Amino acid sequence: MRTRLTFLLFSGACTALLAFTSLAPRMVAGVSAFQGTGGEVAMDADDIAGVVTGPKGPEAGVWVIAETTGLPTKFSRTVVTDDRGRYLVPDLPKASYQVWVRGYGLVDSPKTTATPGTRLALKAVPAPDAKAAAHYYPAAYWYSLLKVPGKEEFPGTGASGNGILPAITTQQQYLRVVKSGGCTACHQLGTIGTREIPANLGKFNSSLDAWQRRIASGQAGAQMVGTVNQVGMRMFTEFADWTDRIKAGEVPPAPPRPQGLERNVVITQWDWADPKHYLHDEVSTDRRNPRVNANGPLYGALELSADYVPVLDPTTHTPSRIPLTVRDPATPATSPDMAQPSPYWGSEVLWTSKNNVHNPMLDHQGRLWLTSAVRPFDNPEYCKAGSDHPSAKVFPLARSSRHLQMYDPKTKKLTHISTCFGTHHLAFAEDANNTLWTSGGGQVVGWLNTKMFEETGDEAKSQGWTALIIDTNGNGKRDAYVEPNEPLDPAKDKRYNGAFYSVQPAPDGSIWGSVLGYPGAAVRLVPGSNPPETTLVEVYEPPFQDADPKKQGFSPRGMDVDRNGVVWAALASGHMASFDRRKCKAPLNGPKATGQHCPEGWTLYAEPAPQMKGVTDGGSAEASYYTWVDWFDTLGLGPNTPINTGNASEGLLALKDGKWVVLRVPYPLGYYTKWMDGRIDDPNAGWKGRGLWSTVSTRAPFHMEGGKGTSSKVLHFQLRPDPLAK
Numbered sequence: 001m002r003t004r005l006t007f008l009l010f011s012g013a014c015t016a017l018l019a020f021t022s023l024a025p026r027m028v029a030g031v032s033a034f035q036g037t038g039g040e041v042a043m044d045a046d047d048i049a050g051v052v053t054g055p056k057g058p059e060a061g062v063w064v065i066a067e068t069t070g071l072p073t074k075f076s077r078t079v080v081t082d083d084r085g086r087y088l089v090p091d092l093p094k095a096s097y098q099v100w101v102r103g104y105g106l107v108d109s110p111k112t113t114a115t116p117g118t119r120l121a122l123k124a125v126p127a128p129d130a131k132a133a134a135h136y137y138p139a140a141y142w143y144s145l146l147k148v149p150g151k152e153e154f155p156g157t158g159a160s161g162n163g164i165l166p167a168i169t170t171q172q173q174y175l176r177v178v179k180s181g182g183c184t185a186c187h188q189l190g191t192i193g194t195r196e197i198p199a200n201l202g203k204f205n206s207s208l209d210a211w212q213r214r215i216a217s218g219q220a221g222a223q224m225v226g227t228v229n230q231v232g233m234r235m236f237t238e239f240a241d242w243t244d245r246i247k248a249g250e251v252p253p254a255p256p257r258p259q260g261l262e263r264n265v266v267i268t269q270w271d272w273a274d275p276k277h278y279l280h281d282e283v284s285t286d287r288r289n290p291r292v293n294a295n296g297p298l299y300g301a302l303e304l305s306a307d308y309v310p311v312l313d314p315t316t317h318t319p320s321r322i323p324l325t326v327r328d329p330a331t332p333a334t335s336p337d338m339a340q341p342s343p344y345w346g347s348e349v350l351w352t353s354k355n356n357v358h359n360p361m362l363d364h365q366g367r368l369w370l371t372s373a374v375r376p377f378d379n380p381e382y383c384k385a386g387s388d389h390p391s392a393k394v395f396p397l398a399r400s401s402r403h404l405q406m407y408d409p410k411t412k413k414l415t416h417i418s419t420c421f422g423t424h425h426l427a428f429a430e431d432a433n434n435t436l437w438t439s440g441g442g443q444v445v446g447w448l449n450t451k452m453f454e455e456t457g458d459e460a461k462s463q464g465w466t467a468l469i470i471d472t473n474g475n476g477k478r479d480a481y482v483e484p485n486e487p488l489d490p491a492k493d494k495r496y497n498g499a500f501y502s503v504q505p506a507p508d509g510s511i512w513g514s515v516l517g518y519p520g521a522a523v524r525l526v527p528g529s530n531p532p533e534t535t536l537v538e539v540y541e542p543p544f545q546d547a548d549p550k551k552q553g554f555s556p557r558g559m560d561v562d563r564n565g566v567v568w569a570a571l572a573s574g575h576m577a578s579f580d581r582r583k584c585k586a587p588l589n590g591p592k593a594t595g596q597h598c599p600e601g602w603t604l605y606a607e608p609a610p611q612m613k614g615v616t617d618g619g620s621a622e623a624s625y626y627t628w629v630d631w632f633d634t635l636g637l638g639p640n641t642p643i644n645t646g647n648a649s650e651g652l653l654a655l656k657d658g659k660w661v662v663l664r665v666p667y668p669l670g671y672y673t674k675w676m677d678g679r680i681d682d683p684n685a686g687w688k689g690r691g692l693w694s695t696v697s698t699r700a701p702f703h704m705e706g707g708k709g710t711s712s713k714v715l716h717f718q719l720r721p722d723p724l725a726k
Contacts (some may be wrong), residue, residue, distance in 0.1 A: 058085025061257030062103025139190030140648035163234030193703030383420030421446030466532035474590025558626025574619030634678025670704030
């Protein structure tokens with residue numbers, strides 16, 4: 001069944017790709033067929049088109065933004081000018097729009113009112129100085145100005161020494177915490193909301209005092225203080241110095257304007273949810289078949305903050321909500337205590353969720369699956385020691401804090417599913433049982449046989465979980481094992497003390513997950529014939545100790561697997577990494593499989609942003625949250641294209657043929673997403689029938705352009721064959 005499904009998907013993908021490439025513009029004497037006579041842009045009645053010029057002539061590679069509040073929710077569409085300054089904003093819904101120009105080297109042009117069908121010549125406004133120009137640079141460029149302690153300062157010497165805790169033994173560990181292992185895992189650093197001290201925070205004797213106060217703000221204050229406590233007071237010193245230098249006028253280097261394929265992007269945005277709540281991510285389709293839910297609604301996940309699912313109908317531009325419930329009213333709310341008031345919201349409690357939804361997925365029927373708490377943390381008896389449940393007999397579980405829910409849009413029914421294991425991310429396997437694999441179980445990885453659950457309604461019988469056991473004796477089977485803190489036993493296996501953060505089934509039936517921390521790892525899980533009794537894992541650490549500093553990478557976060565079984569992961573070192581197990585030369589199991597036994601399997605690609613001050617190794621100031629692979633060419637760069645979330649770059653970072661395609665979101669400043677997915681709405685409509693979807697995922701939407709009152713957005717990325725394609 002899996003072979004047949006894969007064939008159908010690839011057949012559809014190839015058909016759609018042919019339809020896509022057939023729409024590429026005809027070239028006549030070097031002039032695009034999309035161009036009208038006399039150099040004018042050919043347009044339809046629902047387009048706005050024209051030319052952007054500056055004092056020196058046409059402005060190439062700048063953005064034209066059209067925005068309206070005349071629809072059920074705020075809507076905007078952004079395009080890029082071609083090499084002659086021409087632009088075309090296609091297929092606009094009927095409304096009155098504000099249109100303006102934004103670009104590197106410019107300040108925003110005055111906004112002009114226009115309606116679809118208008119030809120509009122726009123005047124670019126050059127920035128008067130470097131500081132004004134830098135206002136529009138991505139957060140990564142500003143964050144690159146942070147001075148990181150040099151390698152010679154590690155290990156730290158403590159509070160009476162250099163202010164870095166002795167437990168931080170390398171510069172790499174420090175970087176992990178100030179990037180995707182800590183700070184930027186929740187919001188951007190480098191936005192105007194972070195590179196400046198907000199005036200309403202209060203008055204302080206120094207920036208150092210201000211930073212100590214600001215990170216204690218709001219409901220995430222305790223978590224932010226905890227992040228600093230991992231490193232020591234030196235972190236405050238460096239951030240205070242960073243904001244002081246910026247206040248004194250220091251600016252980052254200028255990024256390049258969009259080039260080549262980057263100019264073909266069309267970015268559409270809708271407001272959804274509300275300004276007081278934040279999203280973790282969204283879903284539009286079934287990962288295994290991107291034609292599911294074609295033209296249908298988008299569903300979001302409000303982590304920590306509120307108990308509803310935000311919904312957007314992109315065809316009518318209408319947002320709505322699905323209320324969420326818990327099975328047991330005693331389920332605790334996630335809202336933490338507030339150490340200090342927020343400079344934006346004061347002492348108002350914004351996050352009140354019980355469900356604590358994290359990750360949504362659609363299945364083959366278009367039903368919505370969510371990681372969600374449904375009951376208090378103590379597990380039912382069938383999960384615990386003494387139970388006859390097959391998984392509990394092998395590895396009993398006493399508590400789990402987040403479980404599962406399923407919502408059927410056809411019946412409007414919400415189903416609670418209590419799991420013995422914790423859940424965090426979700427992914428469906430391509431098997432007959434439509435097995436739903438989860439991360440977030442800590443010492444175990446859990447799954448739900450959704451076919452069995454549908455047939456029986458028995459949540460206990462339909463679920464299973466397994467500990468992570470390494471075949472350290474190398475005999476190819478699972479044996480009795482030693483615990484993680486015990487020495488190796490030549491006759492036994494060993495339990496791995498890691499936890500899946502991301503999870504993704506591979507085409508060969510194995511399950512891959514990323515493990516956070518330093519150096520972190522990519523872990524391959526093979527269920528075997530009788531999981532959980534037969535499950536084994538292989539552990540592969542990134543090359544954090546490579547002899548060449550330019551080839552060192554560490555600390556993966558979100559990870560995916562392509563159709564060839566190659567793993568792609570976002571690293572805190574500022575890389576996208578690939579890991580190809582087929583390249584390994586040493587034995588994959590046994591006592592020599594230490595985690596560093598396959599450096600040849602790793603390839604690193606430095607993300608396209610400047611490096612931080614004081615860092616001489618490879619990588620960049622970027623540290624993407626997640627890597628997602630476009631299995632079926634839903635964007636148009638080809639099947640199996642890996643794409644990073646570009647959390648400091650304020651855009652998606654696609655790797656095509658070893659080179660970066662940067663899809664920057666220029667408006668509003670502060671785009672930050674944690675995931676994406678691709679959907680094919682119409683395989684015969686070329687670029688118009690496909691695209692990527694994401695949402696704004698920052699915990700601090702008030703750090704974005706617009707400040708307090710700014711809502712999260714749904715974004716649709718589409719790639720035209722030409723900057724002027726209609």
